[in-house]
Amino acid sequence: MAYDLNRRTALRGMLGGAAVTVGVPLLDCFLDVNGKAMAATGNAMPIRFGTWFWGLGVNPTRWFPTKPGRNYDLPPELAPIAPLQNKISVFGNFNVPLDGAPNLPHVSGGAAVRTGRALTAERGLPGESFDVTIGDRIGSRSRFASLDLSATGDPRNSLSGRGGGNLNPSEISAANLYSRIFGTGFKDPNSASFTPDPQVIARRSVLSGVTEQRQSLERAVGAGDKAKLDQYFTSLRQLENQLDAELTKPEPLQACMVPRKVPGLPVNAEIENVMMSHELMTDLLVMALACDQTRVFNMMFNNGASSLTRIGSTITHHQLTHEEVLDPKLGYQPEATYFLTKIMEAWLYFVTALDKVKEGDGTLLDNTLVFAHSETAFAKFHTIDCMPMMMAGTAGGKIKSGLYVDGAGSPVSRVGLTMMQAMGVPMDRWGAKSMETNKTIGEIMA
């Protein structure tokens, strides 16, 4: 491996000594900055990020909790997540103000959640979607920049892209997905040889250069400013640690093993089929993550204007949301709601699959942040002023899970900003016009 160990240890020794003189408070910072995962070994577990999309929203009065904070209430349509409630956060009352743009049914909402911007006449996305921004930060060196999946068989079903007309197309067949990940080109992370990133080597050399001057500086500064310099260099040392971690061959990934080939499935939008191919894709994705083949993913369960149907029936989920009249006694559309129940079951399967994989002192889910959302609140009227959203996992301890957060009508872009910051994207404000915000969601920041 391309590194001179003796030199590094020597350097460590010297600084280790110096660091002690800095005093206790700083030591805490070591842990806070890098989160739980890194605190364990000097060497970070990979942190992953992904999205899970479903179309046509919810029946808001039957889905959104009412009690903010932990142990939130579970209305009937949210009930399926009960088994993992403590690892799933729910977000309500986050608005999509569209000033300057029309509410394009089934399009504007999802695009706004992903980009913090309102879609105009162009198709595609009004800006870069945050999963791509996060990918640039955490996914650049893994084999796949990201894995984009669609369980309904529509490759164009995607909300991920750099903006403008182009969208990252989705993989629609579990069989293809298998060969893409585990077919030719698959490198077993536990056997593959390791070559560090030249850019990181270069940055590392800058820092070590800077650090070497520490002693001459400390000799030269007065007590008042010495404390400041001490801390400055302690902090610098932290950065070095992170780079060292990136330059060192990673710990073996115990959970990683190559799964069995998967059967080919008919690719269509019949809910029973979609559930199955969603499960197959999920299992493959989970292994791709455990084997660190990718650190970013997008799973589209169904599409915005959902073409889901039931076997033997041809009327689509989307048609139902519009044609089926609200049942005045129930206050919702029973037929359309059937699909929502299936969607929530699928979501639970997805999160559970991630949580089953042990990793470090926790699970794969703990080292991941999954963001689930829809494109409308109440599909019948295309309302987008209360987007249904969830988060699962803690991104290695950077995010608190198991909460209900009431956005009090503030812009949905706060959610994207919070996640990007948690994933280490240097960004202090995000979104455009009424959706521009610098307010993260403090409740969930660890």
Next chain:
Amino acid sequence: MISQRMPKLLAAGAIALGAGSMGAAPQPFTPQAIGDAPARSLPAPPADGVMGFVVSDFVQPIVEGKDACPDGPVPKLREAYIASLPAAERERLTRKENEAELLRAWQMTAFGKNGTNICSQPEMFDRPTFRTVQSKVAWGLDLDEGNATDTCAHDTFTTPNGQTGIDNQEYRALGCKLEWRTKDGVGGDNQIGMKQFHNSGEWTQVILLRGVDSLENDPSVEVVYANTPDRPMIDAKGNYLPGITYSISTKPPRERNVLKGRIVGGVLMTDPGDIKLTQTWGQGGARDIRGNRARWDYRKARLRLEFQPDGSLKGMMAGYRPVADPIISPALGGAGSALVAGIDCAGELATLRKYADGLKDPKTGKCNGISATQRISAVPAYINDINQRRASR
């Protein structure tokens, strides 16, 4: 804008379909909403006689109850097709295993020769007219005052609070559509949908009164009824906040109707005139990207607005709409309107034609307009008329 209106909106929406309604959902349509002004004390108008309002409710009023449509709602294309079948065939096609065949069959009814379809070219399809409202009660105004020469024969309604000679043929023709009223006869999707649409700020209307000397009686008042591009400010319950400024639109679609009116016993009534309001889509400047304009076009129209003690206005607008206007939207939607929303544009147009009662063409003697009514509520606001805007710094 801080607002928790969503859950309440829908909560209320659901309730509205069951019992009464509250929050952002349409107010239950009680007589005093637009009936005669009961005796009560009204505040004095401002010294300059100028009063502004923002319209918070704009929807076709219905009188709830099952008696209006005893045979049930107007069937969608699918149901209409099934109903048209002989019993045996109906039984066969509605079996689960034949659903795909049924779907194709009823969808075929939406298509005609060389690519025409029932909504883009309604004229080319011959469809039965709709079930119409059977009850004698409806909201509206007596537009022809019983003796107009340019109307066609039509029945009239009586309002729930006893006003007679009410012309509202649009209600008669379309009042049994599911969008207007549910199976159970209560307010349909329109009631919630239109409110949601206005609350979203996509289309905001304002009313500006000039020369008001008394809210009780004033022989002459100028009424400006117009669009504004400004979004309403709404509280947590979905109610419009008073005292917000709105500027009347200076660029297209600019609709600014100037009407003459008078106040009698706390009720403002305008003289018959044309009222045109272009519907806008999307909030802010870049509206209506679809390149098509929806215009609410009321001829010989009148506003009847009641001053409320809390300073707000309640009332309605009534007039004659060009007979094809109500189906413009699904017509533009083309086949999709028929296939997905199940709308029978041809049947709807035929029904509207049949009940047309105004705008008689002196040559043909045919009526090209249909009497119609919108419910209106408005809350006090500051209105900048087009000549009152100043450049920002």
Next chain:
Amino acid sequence: MLVIKPGNSGTPWETDVNGTRLAVGLAILGFAQAVSAQPADLPIAPARTDQFPNGFKVIRAKDGQVYATKDGHTLYGMDMRTLIAFGPDPALYCRDECTKVWEPMLAPPGSKPNIAFPRGFGSPPPPAGQAPRPAAAPAASNSDLNPDGLYNTQRAPDWTLIQGASGPQWVYKSWHLVFTRKGDKPGSTAHDGADNLTWNTLKFVPPVPKLTAPQSVAAAYRDGAYILTHKDGRALFTGICRKDCTDWSPLTAPAAGRGLGEWTVSRSGDTPQWLYRGKPVYVGAALDTPAPIPANGKVLRP
């Protein structure tokens, strides 16, 4: 027969007549969007190039430049988006009565149509056994051509050919089927906007100039020519301010900047400022305000 004029009144179709949203899905929405790449009643976008078919030229009419025939007859575009209700293919609208007053500008003999009016749910449902079409996702296509090999109306060149009622006919900017008005005097624009914006003169807006300029600078078309503006739409100007110069805020430049084409950096003032062709550049108010630049300021032209 009744011809519904969306330009006159009508709503985007995914609302029912009362404005209640009743979407029909993205297949249709995609259609609606395609149809509305630009609203029928918004000005025609700038030309992609200053190339146009032989036999046409640009003349100066009373309100700006318009395309015209060699002999100076103004070209009119029949905006097909306003004729959706006529039938499945508005390109075929102009027959009989219409052709008595409007002269179609036909393509040179032998040329083939390369664009068609987009169709939504234009056809009956598929036969038994076949799956219903999936609802198209946004950005269904990233290519200039549709599967049928015809131009995607979003990305078509300025001048394309469509199958019109009288044969292959010129179309401008995907929507405007090209005609002249019979019996019109050369240069007349009398029928601009006729039939509720169905007939519009083809206004010529020159291509947006390619700028070598700071990132904050853009170009806008005003009164028949391009001027330089701030990216945010505020006017740029130059000149010398004698007193009360509060409206003269400099276009700030990077102190470390080395200049760019005809733009240089002045460091003599309190703020590093851009000079254009040696003249100091200031930022005024938004272009659509009454007085975007001070009385003694001069606009900048590329």
Next chain:
Amino acid sequence: MRRPKTLLALSLAASAFAFGVWTVSADAGAPQKPTPLATAPLTAANGQIVAMRRLSESQYRSAITDIFGPDITVAGRFEPVVRPVGELIASGSSDAAISPAGLEQFDAMARVIAAQTFNEAHRSQFSDCTPADASAADVACASRILAPLGRYLFRRPLTTEEQAFYVKLAGSGAGPTKSFYKGIELALAAMLTSPNFLYIIETAEPDPANPGELRLDNYSRATRLAMTLWNTTPNDMLLDAAAAGSLTDQAKLESIANRMTQSPRMEAGVRAFFADMLKFEKFDEMAKDPVIYPYFNQDVLKALPEQMLRTISDHLLTRNGDYRDLFTTRRTFMTRALGGIYQVRVPVSDGWVPYEFSPADDRAGLLGQAGFLALYSHSGRSSPTLRGRAIRELMMCQPVPNPPGNVNFTAVQDTENKAMPTARIRLSAHNSDPVCAACHKITDPPGLSLEKFDGIGKYRAAENGAQIDINGALGSAKFSGGAGLGQAMNASGATTQCVASRALEYTTGRVVSDEALVQSTEKAFAAKGYGIRSLFFQVMTSPQNWRVPKSAPVGATRVSLNR
């Protein structure tokens, strides 16, 4: 209480890390042994470090904008500088360290900025040479690119060693990445994370006027002038003046200070100063109950501090107004969103328009604006005590002690209690306890005069249906309502003395303990009709303020309560 600063000679060359770096072979193979550059001698080449002040977020941003242009975006979270109790953030910055979390962010920001600066679109603007081989190091070209950048970022020319060091960095970066510009990018990022950029390092030189004492040297003065008056990094005019030694020449210093205080850029300085003095950072965590205050929303929140700042800069700069009238002026600016709070017509849909309240509105100066009234209220109710305390502490520099830990606040908080409908009644109940009363009689009397404005500063005729008594007092002055309070503030000498002492603290980054200095500054301030420009001109040009104090000051400025 701060440690006295011992002055040690420190070569800035040293602080600039002139040293060896690792050379990494292009194939990313094993690094060779470092080849150290000549380490700089530890002489006081640029004088002695007497202070290190953390760059504030707004200073960082405006520096990047000035140097690299507005289209280079600064994206990142800034480690906040802690405000010492009763002091300015400017004082806190003298003590601010950079934590690992903070540096991680500064490093990330630096890389984003550097990447933009040398991307295809921009690199030509920031380099007037092209490398011999774009995929390898080029010492000559790198120096030509980096030297000027270093001068702007470190606010002084790079020393030879520094320049050599960063050129070397560029080289060692170009190697493994096989890109000249990647190398430059790395070097620039290193400059942006260097203490020389992140800290305003004030250095001193012997003061000829006071043998044995020190005064700030030219480059430190250039930076202090720019950061205080314009809240940004020194421009070429200042750096050149420093190079020429003009800033230690009283006459030249005065003409430069005069030019700067008259410049439109003074607005940025004045805004930053008052944002610090009035604790505007509190707006970031301001929250209101949307059910109690439906008129409060995101647009309003954005507009509240801006309305106060516009009032301040319009009155003090555009109109060259008397500072004392900031408490009585009825002139301000409106947006459509604020129109709801004030219930007034706003002639435009977007942007700001000038507005003047009528006397009947009883809104006088800053204290009558919703920003102040809302910031010093609770999320669901107004608070005469918070308002009064802010008036005392922020406007008059009269610290009020915190309440003891064991107080029972139920009486004050229970707004539902029909027996005690108004805040005045609730407070008097609460003040039956003499311990509380002692402080409350300092804070509440001025605060109670603003009770007709609710928790977001919206007018209310009554509270819980009960009449609101708006009689108030400030020291010996008795009055009614906001206008009365404004008059009393206007007449109280404490406000002008307070702002004068804050200006001194803001400039030097130290609480000024020297009462005489505050007095004399205020005198000069008064002599010029209490114009803010003249105050800062005075502070910037009095030689005393450029001298380095022998020992650190003690405690915060006190002004007697019964003035």
